[in-house]
Amino acid sequence: MNIEAGKFDDVCEINFTDEEAVILVRESMSEEAKVHRIAEMFKALSDPTRIRIIEALSIKELCVCDLANLLGMTQSAISHQLRLLRQNSILKYRKEGRVVYYSLDDEHVSEILNSVASHISHR
Amino acid sequence: MNIEAGKFDDVCEINFTDEEAVILVRESMSEEAKVHRIAEMFKALSDPTRIRIIEALSIKELCVCDLANLLGMTQSAISHQLRLLRQNSILKYRKEGRVVYYSLDDEHVSEILNSVASHISHR
DNA sequence: TTGATATATGAGCATATGTTCATATTTAGT
């Protein structure tokens, strides 16, 4: 019945509808670490403030203060979000004196964002 | 100084580094509703369980029970996640008796997932 | 060095999220 009987006691104990298919699918699934990394990446993009930051920076490099003014949020809030985006390799920065300019680390992210935007408009 | 002085008292009160740029960027930003919808879409993709579900269904249509067995999770947990993915137009389903088969609503999602996966491997 | 500016960060708080548990709903078989 259950492919790994006893291992997952709380799993639905019903017979497989298509056991072979499940085995086949299981073999071609990504490793756990990769799946987690992918989910993390999407999580980094899953907040309106961060989407706005990315959208703004895809138009033009900006400093923290300009971003705070642009989005009507505190410098602290923006800075926390910038850190998260940095940690996910979505943004890079350069320092010019005490001003820190942020920009997209990679145009790939901008494409992914456009891809999702167009997916949404098509429904 | 502040473009909308008094409106955001807690916003960084410093002069703009480049006020014109901020005005320019502000004009080409998406509307709030659209930004929220985009973030919501990313949020739907921001969980390892949901990534696994999408990955599995991109290979083959499966029923709820098979998904639960495949992922080693309860039927209830999977069902809750499936609802979320349905609500975001990521999955569709068809009923065959009491068995409900889920599949991707659109190959676009699969492409977005691959896009993010390749972005990650490139660093 | 001292004071001011630009950014970063830790702690705390309110809200959101993912899972479990119990139960409801729907359909098939007898």
Added chain:
DNA sequence: ACTAAATATGAACATATGCTCATATATCAA
């Protein structure tokens, strides 16, 4: 009609998230 099977769903709970506040760090100007 009755029972069992497959799925759906509401409530509850532990953890995660995003913002604020206070404060630290870094750099410029005098």
